[in-house]
Amino acid sequence: MSVLKVSRDSYHHGNLQEAIIQSAIKLIRKNGPDHLSMREISYEVGVSPSAAYHYFPDKDSLVRGIGQHLFAELASMITKSIEKFPGTSARAAKLRFREIGRAYFKWAVKEPNLFRLMFGGFCSSDEQTSYKADASYIMLNKALDDLVATGAMPSKFRPYGEILTWSCVQGASNLILEGHLPKNAFEDLLDGLELALGVK
Amino acid sequence: MSVLKVSRDSYHHGNLQEAIIQSAIKLIRKNGPDHLSMREISYEVGVSPSAAYHYFPDKDSLVRGIGQHLFAELASMITKSIEKFPGTSARAAKLRFREIGRAYFKWAVKEPNLFRLMFGGFCSSDEQTSYKADASYIMLNKALDDLVATGAMPSKFRPYGEILTWSCVQGASNLILEGHLPKNAFEDLLDGLELALGVK
DNA sequence: CTGGTTATCTGAATAGTGTTCAGATTATGG
Protein backbone atom coordinates (compact mmCIF):
# COMPACT_ATOMS: atom_id res chain seq x y z
CA MET A 1 0.00 0.00 0.00
CA SER A 2 2.97 2.31 0.29
CA VAL A 3 3.84 1.81 -3.36
CA LEU A 4 2.21 3.47 -6.29
CA LYS A 5 -0.01 0.96 -8.00
CA VAL A 6 -0.15 2.68 -11.37
CA SER A 7 2.79 4.38 -13.00
CA ARG A 8 1.82 7.18 -15.32
CA ASP A 9 3.78 8.30 -18.36
CA SER A 10 2.51 11.85 -18.36
CA TYR A 11 2.59 14.31 -15.49
CA HIS A 12 -1.10 14.97 -15.92
CA HIS A 13 -3.33 12.04 -15.23
CA GLY A 14 -5.88 12.89 -17.87
CA ASN A 15 -9.04 11.76 -16.17
CA LEU A 16 -8.28 12.01 -12.50
CA GLN A 17 -11.67 13.05 -11.17
CA GLU A 18 -13.42 10.03 -12.62
CA ALA A 19 -10.53 7.74 -11.68
CA ILE A 20 -10.78 8.90 -8.08
CA ILE A 21 -14.50 8.20 -7.97
CA GLN A 22 -14.10 4.75 -9.48
CA SER A 23 -11.28 3.86 -7.13
CA ALA A 24 -13.22 5.16 -4.16
CA ILE A 25 -16.24 3.06 -5.12
CA LYS A 26 -14.01 0.01 -5.41
CA LEU A 27 -12.50 0.62 -1.99
CA ILE A 28 -15.83 1.37 -0.33
CA ARG A 29 -17.14 -1.87 -1.79
CA LYS A 30 -14.30 -3.73 -0.11
CA ASN A 31 -13.93 -1.86 3.18
CA GLY A 32 -17.19 -0.02 3.78
CA PRO A 33 -18.03 3.71 3.67
CA ASP A 34 -16.20 4.34 6.89
CA HIS A 35 -12.66 2.95 6.48
CA LEU A 36 -12.36 4.83 3.20
CA SER A 37 -8.92 6.38 2.91
CA MET A 38 -7.98 9.31 0.72
CA ARG A 39 -4.40 8.13 0.67
CA GLU A 40 -5.31 4.63 -0.39
CA ILE A 41 -7.28 6.10 -3.27
CA SER A 42 -4.21 8.09 -4.27
CA TYR A 43 -2.00 5.02 -4.25
CA GLU A 44 -4.51 3.08 -6.30
CA VAL A 45 -4.85 5.81 -8.89
CA GLY A 46 -1.13 6.46 -8.97
CA VAL A 47 -1.16 10.03 -7.80
CA SER A 48 0.05 12.01 -4.81
CA PRO A 49 -2.20 12.21 -1.73
CA SER A 50 -2.92 15.87 -2.29
CA ALA A 51 -3.98 15.57 -5.92
CA ALA A 52 -7.52 14.59 -5.06
CA TYR A 53 -8.07 17.90 -3.31
CA HIS A 54 -8.04 19.66 -6.63
CA TYR A 55 -11.38 18.02 -7.40
CA PHE A 56 -12.94 17.49 -3.99
CA PRO A 57 -12.63 19.97 -1.14
CA ASP A 58 -12.57 17.13 1.38
CA LYS A 59 -13.34 13.48 1.93
CA ASP A 60 -16.97 14.04 2.86
CA SER A 61 -17.57 15.88 -0.40
CA LEU A 62 -16.09 12.99 -2.34
CA VAL A 63 -18.36 10.57 -0.52
CA ARG A 64 -21.37 12.76 -1.23
CA GLY A 65 -20.41 12.87 -4.88
CA ILE A 66 -20.20 9.10 -4.96
CA GLY A 67 -23.65 9.02 -3.40
CA GLN A 68 -25.06 10.97 -6.35
CA HIS A 69 -23.29 8.58 -8.69
CA LEU A 70 -24.78 5.53 -7.00
CA PHE A 71 -28.33 6.85 -6.92
CA ALA A 72 -28.14 7.26 -10.67
CA GLU A 73 -26.78 3.73 -11.03
CA LEU A 74 -29.55 2.27 -8.90
CA ALA A 75 -32.17 4.10 -10.93
CA SER A 76 -30.74 2.81 -14.20
CA MET A 77 -30.62 -0.69 -12.74
CA ILE A 78 -34.32 -0.46 -11.93
CA THR A 79 -35.10 0.96 -15.35
CA LYS A 80 -33.36 -1.92 -17.04
CA SER A 81 -35.07 -4.50 -14.88
CA ILE A 82 -38.62 -3.40 -15.65
CA GLU A 83 -37.94 -3.22 -19.38
CA LYS A 84 -38.22 -7.00 -19.29
CA PHE A 85 -41.95 -6.66 -18.62
CA PRO A 86 -43.51 -4.32 -21.18
CA GLY A 87 -47.19 -4.12 -22.04
CA THR A 88 -50.39 -2.60 -20.72
CA SER A 89 -51.95 -5.69 -19.15
CA ALA A 90 -52.67 -5.97 -15.46
CA ARG A 91 -50.29 -8.89 -15.35
CA ALA A 92 -47.46 -6.85 -16.86
CA ALA A 93 -48.15 -3.97 -14.48
CA LYS A 94 -48.01 -6.32 -11.53
CA LEU A 95 -44.77 -7.90 -12.71
CA ARG A 96 -43.21 -4.47 -13.15
CA PHE A 97 -44.31 -3.38 -9.70
CA ARG A 98 -42.81 -6.45 -8.11
CA GLU A 99 -39.66 -6.19 -10.18
CA ILE A 100 -38.97 -2.69 -8.92
CA GLY A 101 -38.87 -4.02 -5.40
CA ARG A 102 -36.75 -6.96 -6.42
CA ALA A 103 -34.24 -4.83 -8.29
CA TYR A 104 -33.91 -2.50 -5.32
CA PHE A 105 -33.28 -5.42 -3.00
CA LYS A 106 -30.90 -7.13 -5.41
CA TRP A 107 -28.81 -4.00 -5.52
CA ALA A 108 -28.69 -3.87 -1.74
CA VAL A 109 -27.62 -7.50 -1.47
CA LYS A 110 -25.07 -7.32 -4.26
CA GLU A 111 -23.50 -4.10 -3.00
CA PRO A 112 -24.09 -3.89 0.72
CA ASN A 113 -21.41 -1.31 1.38
CA LEU A 114 -22.59 0.92 -1.43
CA PHE A 115 -26.14 0.63 -0.14
CA ARG A 116 -24.89 1.62 3.30
CA LEU A 117 -23.18 4.63 1.82
CA MET A 118 -26.36 5.71 0.06
CA PHE A 119 -28.69 5.39 3.01
CA GLY A 120 -26.43 5.51 6.03
CA GLY A 121 -26.12 9.25 6.43
CA PHE A 122 -22.88 9.61 4.53
CA CYS A 123 -24.51 11.65 1.81
CA SER A 124 -27.43 13.44 3.40
CA SER A 125 -29.54 15.23 0.83
CA ASP A 126 -29.36 18.98 1.03
CA GLU A 127 -33.17 19.02 1.11
CA GLN A 128 -32.83 21.10 -2.03
CA THR A 129 -33.40 18.28 -4.48
CA SER A 130 -36.96 17.18 -3.94
CA TYR A 131 -37.47 13.46 -3.59
CA LYS A 132 -40.15 13.78 -6.24
CA ALA A 133 -37.43 14.38 -8.79
CA ASP A 134 -35.70 11.13 -7.89
CA ALA A 135 -35.70 8.76 -10.86
CA SER A 136 -36.57 5.72 -8.77
CA TYR A 137 -39.46 7.57 -7.21
CA ILE A 138 -40.81 8.50 -10.62
CA MET A 139 -40.64 4.92 -11.85
CA LEU A 140 -42.41 3.66 -8.77
CA ASN A 141 -45.19 6.19 -9.29
CA LYS A 142 -45.58 5.13 -12.90
CA ALA A 143 -45.80 1.49 -11.87
CA LEU A 144 -48.48 2.30 -9.30
CA ASP A 145 -50.44 4.34 -11.82
CA ASP A 146 -50.32 1.38 -14.17
CA LEU A 147 -51.58 -0.93 -11.45
CA VAL A 148 -54.60 1.27 -10.91
CA ALA A 149 -55.16 1.91 -14.63
CA THR A 150 -55.20 -1.81 -15.40
CA GLY A 151 -57.45 -2.56 -12.47
CA ALA A 152 -54.74 -4.56 -10.70
CA MET A 153 -55.00 -2.37 -7.59
CA PRO A 154 -57.95 -0.58 -5.99
CA SER A 155 -57.56 3.17 -6.39
CA LYS A 156 -58.20 3.80 -2.71
CA PHE A 157 -54.72 2.56 -1.93
CA ARG A 158 -53.08 4.66 -4.59
CA PRO A 159 -52.36 7.77 -2.46
CA TYR A 160 -50.36 5.68 -0.02
CA GLY A 161 -48.79 3.45 -2.64
CA GLU A 162 -45.51 5.29 -3.07
CA ILE A 163 -44.67 5.82 0.53
CA LEU A 164 -45.79 2.36 1.63
CA THR A 165 -43.90 0.56 -1.09
CA TRP A 166 -40.74 2.61 -0.93
CA SER A 167 -40.60 2.44 2.86
CA CYS A 168 -41.26 -1.29 2.90
CA VAL A 169 -38.66 -2.11 0.28
CA GLN A 170 -36.09 0.22 1.80
CA GLY A 171 -36.71 -1.00 5.31
CA ALA A 172 -36.68 -4.69 4.46
CA SER A 173 -33.49 -4.30 2.43
CA ASN A 174 -31.88 -2.48 5.32
CA LEU A 175 -33.01 -4.94 7.97
CA ILE A 176 -32.02 -7.99 5.96
CA LEU A 177 -28.65 -6.50 5.12
CA GLU A 178 -27.84 -5.87 8.75
CA GLY A 179 -28.94 -9.32 9.83
CA HIS A 180 -32.17 -8.35 11.57
CA LEU A 181 -34.30 -10.34 9.17
CA PRO A 182 -33.49 -13.49 7.19
CA LYS A 183 -32.67 -13.14 3.53
CA ASN A 184 -35.71 -15.06 2.36
CA ALA A 185 -37.98 -12.57 4.11
CA PHE A 186 -37.99 -10.24 1.15
CA GLU A 187 -40.29 -12.30 -1.07
CA ASP A 188 -42.61 -12.70 1.90
CA LEU A 189 -42.63 -8.94 2.26
CA LEU A 190 -43.62 -8.47 -1.37
CA ASP A 191 -46.35 -11.08 -0.98
CA GLY A 192 -47.66 -9.28 2.07
CA LEU A 193 -47.44 -5.88 0.45
CA GLU A 194 -49.40 -6.99 -2.59
CA LEU A 195 -51.96 -8.72 -0.41
CA ALA A 196 -52.41 -5.62 1.73
CA LEU A 197 -52.62 -3.30 -1.27
CA GLY A 198 -55.13 -5.58 -2.91
CA VAL A 199 -52.90 -6.21 -5.91
CA LYS A 200 -54.15 -9.16 -7.89
CA MET B 1 -9.15 18.60 23.16
CA SER B 2 -5.52 18.12 24.06
CA VAL B 3 -6.28 18.62 27.73
CA LEU B 4 -7.76 16.10 30.09
CA LYS B 5 -11.35 17.01 30.73
CA VAL B 6 -11.70 15.13 33.97
CA SER B 7 -9.01 14.98 36.64
CA ARG B 8 -9.22 11.85 38.72
CA ASP B 9 -8.06 11.58 42.30
CA SER B 10 -7.35 7.88 42.19
CA TYR B 11 -5.15 6.06 39.72
CA HIS B 12 -7.93 3.63 38.99
CA HIS B 13 -10.96 5.13 37.35
CA GLY B 14 -13.46 2.88 39.07
CA ASN B 15 -16.00 2.50 36.29
CA LEU B 16 -14.06 2.97 33.13
CA GLN B 17 -15.87 0.57 30.84
CA GLU B 18 -19.25 2.21 31.39
CA ALA B 19 -17.71 5.68 31.26
CA ILE B 20 -16.17 4.89 27.89
CA ILE B 21 -19.48 3.71 26.50
CA GLN B 22 -21.32 6.77 27.76
CA SER B 23 -18.70 9.13 26.41
CA ALA B 24 -18.68 7.33 23.08
CA ILE B 25 -22.46 7.61 22.82
CA LYS B 26 -22.22 11.31 23.56
CA LEU B 27 -19.59 11.84 20.89
CA ILE B 28 -21.37 9.73 18.30
CA ARG B 29 -24.47 11.77 18.96
CA LYS B 30 -22.53 14.92 18.16
CA ASN B 31 -20.25 13.77 15.34
CA GLY B 32 -21.80 10.64 13.87
CA PRO B 33 -20.73 6.99 14.02
CA ASP B 34 -17.89 7.58 11.63
CA HIS B 35 -15.82 10.48 13.07
CA LEU B 36 -15.73 8.72 16.41
CA SER B 37 -12.28 9.02 17.95
CA MET B 38 -10.83 6.72 20.58
CA ARG B 39 -8.52 9.48 21.73
CA GLU B 40 -11.32 11.99 22.13
CA ILE B 41 -13.12 9.47 24.30
CA SER B 42 -10.00 9.12 26.42
CA TYR B 43 -9.68 12.86 26.86
CA GLU B 44 -13.33 13.16 27.82
CA VAL B 45 -13.15 10.38 30.35
CA GLY B 46 -9.84 11.61 31.72
CA VAL B 47 -7.75 8.60 30.91
CA SER B 48 -4.82 7.76 28.68
CA PRO B 49 -5.53 6.77 25.06
CA SER B 50 -4.50 3.19 25.64
CA ALA B 51 -6.69 2.60 28.68
CA ALA B 52 -9.75 1.81 26.60
CA TYR B 53 -8.02 -1.16 25.02
CA HIS B 54 -8.22 -2.99 28.31
CA TYR B 55 -11.98 -3.25 27.79
CA PHE B 56 -12.40 -3.22 24.04
CA PRO B 57 -9.99 -4.96 21.64
CA ASP B 58 -10.51 -2.23 19.06
CA LYS B 59 -12.75 0.62 17.99
CA ASP B 60 -15.12 -1.53 15.96
CA SER B 61 -15.76 -3.73 18.99
CA LEU B 62 -16.61 -0.70 21.06
CA VAL B 63 -19.03 0.48 18.41
CA ARG B 64 -20.65 -2.94 18.28
CA GLY B 65 -21.00 -2.90 22.04
CA ILE B 66 -22.69 0.45 21.85
CA GLY B 67 -25.03 -1.00 19.26
CA GLN B 68 -26.21 -3.63 21.73
CA HIS B 69 -26.67 -0.92 24.31
CA LEU B 70 -28.80 1.18 21.98
CA PHE B 71 -31.04 -1.65 20.86
CA ALA B 72 -31.89 -2.25 24.48
CA GLU B 73 -32.61 1.45 24.96
CA LEU B 74 -34.89 1.59 21.93
CA ALA B 75 -36.80 -1.44 23.15
CA SER B 76 -37.32 0.08 26.57
CA MET B 77 -38.42 3.33 24.95
CA ILE B 78 -41.07 1.44 23.00
CA THR B 79 -42.13 -0.48 26.09
CA LYS B 80 -42.65 2.72 28.01
CA SER B 81 -44.57 4.35 25.19
CA ILE B 82 -47.20 1.62 24.89
CA GLU B 83 -47.75 1.49 28.61
CA LYS B 84 -49.75 4.66 28.12
CA PHE B 85 -52.45 2.65 26.32
CA PRO B 86 -53.44 -0.36 28.42
CA GLY B 87 -56.62 -2.37 28.07
CA THR B 88 -58.11 -5.08 25.90
CA SER B 89 -60.34 -3.00 23.66
CA ALA B 90 -59.87 -2.79 19.92
CA ARG B 91 -59.27 0.91 20.34
CA ALA B 92 -56.48 0.35 22.84
CA ALA B 93 -54.89 -2.30 20.63
CA LYS B 94 -54.93 0.08 17.69
CA LEU B 95 -53.43 2.89 19.72
CA ARG B 96 -50.66 0.60 20.93
CA PHE B 97 -49.91 -0.57 17.42
CA ARG B 98 -49.63 2.96 16.15
CA GLU B 99 -47.62 4.06 19.14
CA ILE B 100 -44.97 1.43 18.48
CA GLY B 101 -44.37 2.93 15.06
CA ARG B 102 -44.39 6.44 16.46
CA ALA B 103 -41.93 5.60 19.23
CA TYR B 104 -39.58 3.99 16.73
CA PHE B 105 -39.70 7.04 14.51
CA LYS B 106 -39.38 9.45 17.41
CA TRP B 107 -36.21 7.70 18.46
CA ALA B 108 -34.81 7.98 14.95
CA VAL B 109 -35.58 11.69 14.74
CA LYS B 110 -34.34 12.50 18.21
CA GLU B 111 -31.11 10.55 17.83
CA PRO B 112 -30.27 10.42 14.13
CA ASN B 113 -26.65 9.51 14.62
CA LEU B 114 -27.45 6.74 17.07
CA PHE B 115 -30.05 5.41 14.66
CA ARG B 116 -27.44 5.45 11.92
CA LEU B 117 -25.07 3.52 14.12
CA MET B 118 -27.71 0.89 14.84
CA PHE B 119 -28.81 0.31 11.27
CA GLY B 120 -25.94 1.56 9.18
CA GLY B 121 -23.76 -1.52 9.21
CA PHE B 122 -21.57 -0.45 12.10
CA CYS B 123 -22.79 -3.27 14.30
CA SER B 124 -23.82 -6.10 12.02
CA SER B 125 -25.52 -8.87 13.94
CA ASP B 126 -23.54 -12.06 14.16
CA GLU B 127 -26.57 -13.91 12.81
CA GLN B 128 -26.36 -15.86 16.05
CA THR B 129 -28.96 -13.87 17.91
CA SER B 130 -32.23 -14.55 16.16
CA TYR B 131 -34.31 -11.53 15.32
CA LYS B 132 -37.21 -13.31 16.98
CA ALA B 133 -35.51 -12.75 20.32
CA ASP B 134 -35.37 -9.01 19.75
CA ALA B 135 -37.45 -7.20 22.34
CA SER B 136 -38.94 -4.77 19.83
CA TYR B 137 -39.91 -7.64 17.58
CA ILE B 138 -41.67 -9.39 20.43
CA MET B 139 -43.65 -6.28 21.34
CA LEU B 140 -44.70 -5.75 17.76
CA ASN B 141 -45.94 -9.33 17.56
CA LYS B 142 -47.92 -8.89 20.74
CA ALA B 143 -49.51 -5.74 19.38
CA LEU B 144 -50.47 -7.50 16.16
CA ASP B 145 -51.94 -10.44 18.07
CA ASP B 146 -54.01 -7.98 20.09
CA LEU B 147 -55.27 -6.34 16.91
CA VAL B 148 -56.52 -9.66 15.61
CA ALA B 149 -57.88 -10.79 18.98
CA THR B 150 -59.93 -7.62 19.38
CA GLY B 151 -61.17 -7.79 15.82
CA ALA B 152 -59.33 -4.61 14.85
CA MET B 153 -57.48 -6.37 12.04
CA PRO B 154 -58.51 -9.22 9.73
CA SER B 155 -56.55 -12.34 10.56
CA LYS B 156 -55.56 -12.90 6.93
CA PHE B 157 -53.04 -10.07 7.23
CA ARG B 158 -51.57 -11.37 10.45
CA PRO B 159 -48.81 -13.56 8.92
CA TYR B 160 -47.39 -10.56 7.09
CA GLY B 161 -48.01 -8.09 9.89
CA GLU B 162 -44.62 -8.17 11.50
CA ILE B 163 -42.48 -7.92 8.42
CA LEU B 164 -44.69 -5.34 6.75
CA THR B 165 -44.89 -3.10 9.77
CA TRP B 166 -41.28 -3.36 10.81
CA SER B 167 -40.01 -2.83 7.28
CA CYS B 168 -42.33 0.13 6.72
CA VAL B 169 -41.44 1.86 9.94
CA GLN B 170 -37.74 1.18 9.57
CA GLY B 171 -37.69 2.25 5.93
CA ALA B 172 -39.69 5.41 6.45
CA SER B 173 -37.57 6.42 9.44
CA ASN B 174 -34.44 5.86 7.40
CA LEU B 175 -35.68 7.69 4.31
CA ILE B 176 -36.99 10.65 6.26
CA LEU B 177 -33.81 10.88 8.29
CA GLU B 178 -31.67 11.04 5.17
CA GLY B 179 -33.86 13.62 3.51
CA HIS B 180 -35.47 11.37 0.91
CA LEU B 181 -38.93 11.90 2.29
CA PRO B 182 -40.42 14.88 4.15
CA LYS B 183 -40.77 14.64 7.91
CA ASN B 184 -44.53 14.76 7.86
CA ALA B 185 -44.63 11.66 5.67
CA PHE B 186 -44.50 9.36 8.65
CA GLU B 187 -48.07 9.87 9.82
CA ASP B 188 -49.20 9.37 6.23
CA LEU B 189 -47.30 6.12 6.21
CA LEU B 190 -49.06 4.91 9.35
CA ASP B 191 -52.41 5.93 7.87
CA GLY B 192 -51.61 3.99 4.72
CA LEU B 193 -50.35 0.98 6.61
CA GLU B 194 -53.47 0.76 8.74
CA LEU B 195 -55.68 1.24 5.71
CA ALA B 196 -53.86 -1.50 3.82
CA LEU B 197 -53.89 -3.88 6.77
CA GLY B 198 -57.58 -3.22 7.30
CA VAL B 199 -57.04 -1.87 10.80
CA LYS B 200 -60.09 -0.04 12.01
C1' DC C 1 -0.29 -4.72 59.29
C1' DT C 2 2.68 -6.76 55.47
C1' DG C 3 3.92 -8.46 51.15
C1' DG C 4 2.95 -10.46 46.90
C1' DT C 5 -0.41 -10.99 43.08
C1' DT C 6 -3.21 -9.12 39.81
C1' DA C 7 -6.09 -5.82 37.59
C1' DT C 8 -5.73 -1.38 35.91
C1' DC C 9 -3.77 2.46 33.76
C1' DT C 10 0.32 5.33 31.67
C1' DG C 11 3.98 6.81 28.27
C1' DA C 12 6.12 6.32 24.45
C1' DA C 13 6.41 4.60 20.03
C1' DT C 14 4.79 2.95 15.33
C1' DA C 15 2.33 3.42 11.43
C1' DG C 16 -1.39 5.48 9.11
C1' DT C 17 -4.79 9.45 8.39
C1' DG C 18 -6.97 14.13 6.37
C1' DT C 19 -5.62 18.40 4.85
C1' DT C 20 -2.83 22.56 3.44
C1' DC C 21 0.25 25.00 0.59
C1' DA C 22 4.38 26.58 -1.79
C1' DG C 23 6.32 25.21 -5.77
C1' DA C 24 7.22 22.01 -9.83
C1' DT C 25 5.34 20.40 -14.12
C1' DT C 26 2.90 20.58 -18.32
C1' DA C 27 -1.18 21.40 -21.28
C1' DT C 28 -3.36 25.11 -23.71
C1' DG C 29 -4.47 29.32 -26.07
C1' DG C 30 -2.63 33.68 -28.06
Place this chain on the structure above:
DNA sequence: CCATAATCTGAACACTATTCAGATAACCAG
Protein backbone atom coordinates in the same frame (compact mmCIF):
# COMPACT_ATOMS: atom_id res chain seq x y z
C1' DC D 1 7.06 30.02 -29.08
C1' DC D 2 5.82 31.91 -24.88
C1' DA D 3 2.83 33.26 -21.03
C1' DT D 4 -0.95 31.72 -18.54
C1' DA D 5 -3.61 28.55 -16.30
C1' DA D 6 -4.57 23.93 -14.96
C1' DT D 7 -2.71 20.15 -12.78
C1' DC D 8 0.07 17.55 -9.77
C1' DT D 9 4.07 16.89 -6.17
C1' DG D 10 6.59 17.08 -1.59
C1' DA D 11 6.82 18.20 2.65
C1' DA D 12 4.67 19.48 6.55
C1' DC D 13 1.07 19.61 10.49
C1' DA D 14 -2.02 17.81 13.48
C1' DC D 15 -4.51 14.01 14.30
C1' DT D 16 -5.74 8.93 14.44
C1' DA D 17 -5.71 3.59 15.99
C1' DT D 18 -3.12 0.35 18.17
C1' DT D 19 0.70 -2.02 20.81
C1' DC D 20 3.47 -2.90 24.75
C1' DA D 21 6.77 -2.48 28.47
C1' DG D 22 6.39 -0.67 32.77
C1' DA D 23 4.19 2.18 36.61
C1' DT D 24 0.47 2.20 39.99
C1' DA D 25 -2.65 0.70 43.30
C1' DA D 26 -6.43 -2.36 44.69
C1' DC D 27 -6.95 -6.72 46.82
C1' DC D 28 -6.13 -10.80 49.31
C1' DA D 29 -3.35 -14.33 52.02
C1' DG D 30 -0.50 -14.74 55.94
